[in-house]
Amino acid sequence: MSEGVEWALHSCLNLSWLPPGQAxxxxxxxxxxxxxxxxxxxxxxxxxxxGIVSSISGPRGGFQLARNPEHITLLDVVVAIEGPDEAxxxxxxxxxxxxxxxxxxxxxxCLISQAMRRADLAWRRTLAExxxxxxxxxxxxxxxASESNTLNRFAALRA
Amino acid sequence: MSEGVEWALHSCLNLSWLPPGQAxxxxxxxxxxxxxxxxxxxxxxxxxxxGIVSSISGPRGGFQLARNPEHITLLDVVVAIEGPDEAxxxxxxxxxxxxxxxxxxxxxxCLISQAMRRADLAWRRTLAExxxxxxxxxxxxxxxASESNTLNRFAALRA
Numbered sequence: 401m402s403e404g405v406e407w408a409l410h411s412c413l414n415l416s417w418l419p420p421g422q423a424x425x426x427x428x429x430x431x432x433x434x435x436x437x438x439x440x441x442x443x444x445x446x447x448x449x450x451g452i453v454s455s456i457s458g459p460r461g462g463f464q465l466a467r468n469p470e471h472i473t474l475l476d477v478v479v480a481i482e483g484p485d486e487a488x489x490x491x492x493x494x495x496x497x498x499x500x501x502x503x504x505x506x507x508x509x510c511l512i513s514q515a516m517r518r519a520d521l522a523w524r525r526t527l528a529e530x531x532x533x534x535x536x537x538x539x540x541x542x543x544x545a546s547e548s549n550t551l552n553r554f555a556a557l558r559a
Numbered sequence: 560m561s562e563g564v565e566w567a568l569h570s571c572l573n574l575s576w577l578p579p580g581q582a583x584x585x586x587x588x589x590x591x592x593x594x595x596x597x598x599x600x601x602x603x604x605x606x607x608x609x610g611i612v613s614s615i616s617g618p619r620g621g622f623q624l625a626r627n628p629e630h631i632t633l634l635d636v637v638v639a640i641e642g643p644d645e646a647x648x649x650x651x652x653x654x655x656x657x658x659x660x661x662x663x664x665x666x667x668x669c670l671i672s673q674a675m676r677r678a679d680l681a682w683r684r685t686l687a688e689x690x691x692x693x694x695x696x697x698x699x700x701x702x703x704a705s706e707s708n709t710l711n712r713f714a715a716l717r718a
Contacts, residue, residue: 401646409671410652433655474674487560487646487682493569496592498712499704511697512568515633515689523646523682530674538670545658553657 404443404481407435409535411444412477415453416469416536417547418554423455423462428557432550443481450480469536475527487523488516563602563640566594568694570603571636574612575628575695576706577713582614582621587716591709602640609639628695634686646682647675 411429418424426444430437444463447453454466465472490513492506507513539546570588577583585603589596603622606612613625624631649672651665666672698705 401648403648403650405647405675406650406652406671409675410656413671432657433652435655474678488564489560489562491562491565493565493592496594497569498591499708511694511701512565512572515694516564516568516686518689519633519682519685522685523678526678526681527675530677535670535674542670549658 401478401482404439404446405478407433407440408443408447408477408481409474411440411463412447412452412465412469412472412532413535413539414550414554415463415465416532417550418464421464423460423464424554425462428554429463431557432553446480447477450476452476452480465532469532472532473528474530474532474535475524477532478527486517486520488513488520490516560637560641563598563605564637566592566599567602567606567636567640568633570599570622571606571611571624571631571691572694572698573709573713574622574624575691576709577623580623582619582623583713584621587713588622590716591712606636606639609635611635611639624691628691631691632687633689633691633694634683636691637686645676645679647672647679649675 410433414429414432415424426441427437429435429444430440444453444455448455448463448466451466452472453463455461455463490507490510492510492513494500494504494506494510495502569592573588573591574583585600586596588594588603589599603612603614607614607622607625610625611631612622614620614622649666649669651669651672653659653663653665653669654661
């Protein structure tokens with residue numbers, strides 16, 4: 401998995417602390433963790449295409465969450481950045497074996513492929529069960545200064 | 560995940576049908592699915608280092624399972640080929656943020672890292688719950704000719 405997922409998750413969490421209607425430019429989001437702005441922007445564009453963030457133009461423009469953190473799961477963010485492919489890609493090896501039937505889709509028929517898919521689904525399910533709102537709540541409970549630290553940092557970067 | 564995992568899983572399943580004590584050379588295992596022998600051999604060496612297969616030298620030499628299929632999980636095979644790393648690699652982005660403590664291990668402290676680890680553990684658990692013996696039983700039930708087809712193919716390749 402690319403580092404873009406880590407950047408996207410941290411950025412979404414930081415965006416979740418913005419007051420309603422406020423947006424942050426990519427440069428400030430990137431400066432928060434000293435990330436390269438151009439590459440973080442690619443992740444933000446991908447989040448935008450997935451409807452997770454939206455951009456506002458103008459002098460107070462930038463990115464904000466496009467929907468409520470309760471409606472953004474960790475799986476949404478991972479799929480936005482990494483695409484929908486499964487970790488195990490079945491190349492249908494059975495098609496190259498004896499007695500192969502060219503009309504059979506071995507991604508469906510092969511029990512190895514199914515076994516690997518079970519694990520992938522367990523991974524996806526766990527990510528889908530955790531929303532950005534859950535994460536925000538957990539962080540606020542365990543590190544109560546996070547929200548104000550984040551907003552202060554954004555304000556300082558804005559100065 | 561590399562195609563080596565798919566090759567290793569299919570090869571382990573084929574090895575599970577060999578009569579006790581019998582071994583198959585890499586070239587025959589590779590020819591089964593028209594795979595490049597040199598690269599399949601790398602996977603078999605990795606499986607050997609993990610104690611999943613063992614090699615026998617001599618004219619009837621080759622690879623065989625090193626332990627009972629009940630004691631080989633799909634996770635064992637995946638980790639043998641791919642290594643023990645998690646899919647999500649936490650780069651400790653918080654170390655680059657405001658108020659970072661250089662003495663904190665953010666792979667432990669960061670709740671994003673923990674959330675991603677939960678999904679990784681669900682994936683690993685699902686793979687660890689499925690043994691090669693389970694897979695063999697499922698395949699034999701659904702495709703009863705698999706065992707004899709495999710052994711006939713090995714015999715034909717040996718001719």
